[in-house]
Amino acid sequence: MSNTILVNGTIITMDAKQQVFKKGAIAFENEKITYVGEVPSDLSIYDEVVDVKGDYILPGLVNTHGHASMSLLRGYADDLPLQQWLEEKMWPIEATYTKDHAKWGTYLSIIEMLRTGTTTFVDMYDNMDEVAMAVDASGARARLCRGMIGFGSEELRQSKLEEASNFARNWNNQANGRITTMMSPHSPYTCTPQFIEQIVSKAVELNSPIHIHMSETRSEVELNVSEYGERPVKHLEKLGMFEQPTLVAHAVHLEEWELDILAKYDVKVSNNIISNLKLASGIAPVPAMLEKGITVSLGTDSSASNNNLDLFGELNQVALLYKGVHNDATLIPAEKALQMATIHGAEAIWLEDQVGSLEVGKEADLIVLNTKQAFYQPAHNPISHIVYSGSGRDVKDVFVQGKQVVKNGECLTVDEEKVIFEVNRLSEKF
Numbered sequence: 001m002s003n004t005i006l007v008n009g010t011i012i013t014m015d016a017k018q019q020v021f022k023k024g025a026i027a028f029e030n031e032k033i034t035y036v037g038e039v040p041s042d043l044s045i046y047d048e049v050v051d052v053k054g055d056y057i058l059p060g061l062v063n064t065h066g067h068a069s070m071s072l073l074r075g076y077a078d079d080l081p082l083q084q085w086l087e088e089k090m091w092p093i094e095a096t097y098t099k100d101h102a103k104w105g106t107y108l109s110i111i112e113m114l115r116t117g118t119t120t121f122v123d124m125y126d127n128m129d130e131v132a133m134a135v136d137a138s139g140a141r142a143r144l145c146r147g148m149i150g151f152g153s154e155e156l157r158q159s160k161l162e163e164a165s166n167f168a169r170n171w172n173n174q175a176n177g178r179i180t181t182m183m184s185p186h187s188p189y190t191c192t193p194q195f196i197e198q199i200v201s202k203a204v205e206l207n208s209p210i211h212i213h214m215s216e217t218r219s220e221v222e223l224n225v226s227e228y229g230e231r232p233v234k235h236l237e238k239l240g241m242f243e244q245p246t247l248v249a250h251a252v253h254l255e256e257w258e259l260d261i262l263a264k265y266d267v268k269v270s271n272n273i274i275s276n277l278k279l280a281s282g283i284a285p286v287p288a289m290l291e292k293g294i295t296v297s298l299g300t301d302s303s304a305s306n307n308n309l310d311l312f313g314e315l316n317q318v319a320l321l322y323k324g325v326h327n328d329a330t331l332i333p334a335e336k337a338l339q340m341a342t343i344h345g346a347e348a349i350w351l352e353d354q355v356g357s358l359e360v361g362k363e364a365d366l367i368v369l370n371t372k373q374a375f376y377q378p379a380h381n382p383i384s385h386i387v388y389s390g391s392g393r394d395v396k397d398v399f400v401q402g403k404q405v406v407k408n409g410e411c412l413t414v415d416e417e418k419v420i421f422e423v424n425r426l427s428e429k430f
Ligand SMILES: CSC[C@H]1O[C@@H](n2cnc3c(O)ncnc32)[C@H](O)[C@@H]1O
Pocket: 067, 082, 086, 090, 091, 094, 124, 125, 126, 146, 147, 148, 149, 186, 213, 216, 275, 301, 302, 305
């Protein structure tokens, strides 16, 4: 692998010091970042010197909740609330899904994510070997889990648990370390307490984190209270889940004392602001979570409830919505929003030593934004422009582990034309 330096860029490091180098440089060799700072005077040690001419360079974005295979269902069922959407639309069609659907749906999602600057994503679904193979081949980075819905027979539950455990064991740290895994009960309303306890035990045995949908809708919380006498947070705490590292998706309907429980166990949150708005699930108490010191990251959820995987959308929404709702323009400033999409995303999936910021020794996962466009002028404040004015369509180049996967907006590692053909072929039968 070559020794590369990108020069004359605005380097937005997202490190603890929040360093930004205007007219800066970043170098990487053998997957890792070797230099971040002002443009060095001697460039002769580098095999490749690329002049980015003022473009912005920032860490690859981290999308902490989604279902990549579901991109085949983009626009298939809109404008419905969660339970009706799941029970009447998603679950019936998913029952007909094959490995081929998982494969091509995942490739479609990966193209979209890489092209819009997401280099790391979380995925919860089934047919996860197909998902993992697509991640491996595309050069993306992901934390993957086989989601388990506990309906049906005991035999079916146990076979899902075995499949999920094998997947978590076999794929962890594969693809040159770009794939890591988790164990994943789908939610407290689709898994019995006994099944959740079994999954938690397996996660402990495998030393695996846990990922779950939690407190997404008001009716889910009410159902939990009527079935088990507790709201979901207390219920999962009692089942021992939070003693294992846990990432919860949604976390919309929470009372203050529940935030204290999440903070106590350092439970990580994936905020899915657009999916929550579209399914009319509600608005998560993100400012209160941040006040309590909870790690809040951003997720798209799937293209079937979003309807795209451009994390710049979440970045923009999370910086805007709370200002309006609370009548307070100081809430979630642009810097905090960008942290949620980068370093806090990495922390939420326990990868902060590898990715999430541009620092020497970390993996070279970075994106270059084309700022030679009217809406990036004048150059007062790069982070403001990214959050309030930019979009994933501005992403020009993308590197993961030092390997270029997107060049001038084109995905180099996946045949986009073939993927588009295959997803349309598969979707004709819906
Ligand atoms: C087998 S795990 C994946 C499972 O989750 C469903 N799903 C997609 N989006 C959501 C959401 O926002 N809340 C709950 N469940 C969701 C998906 O359709 C799969 O069945």
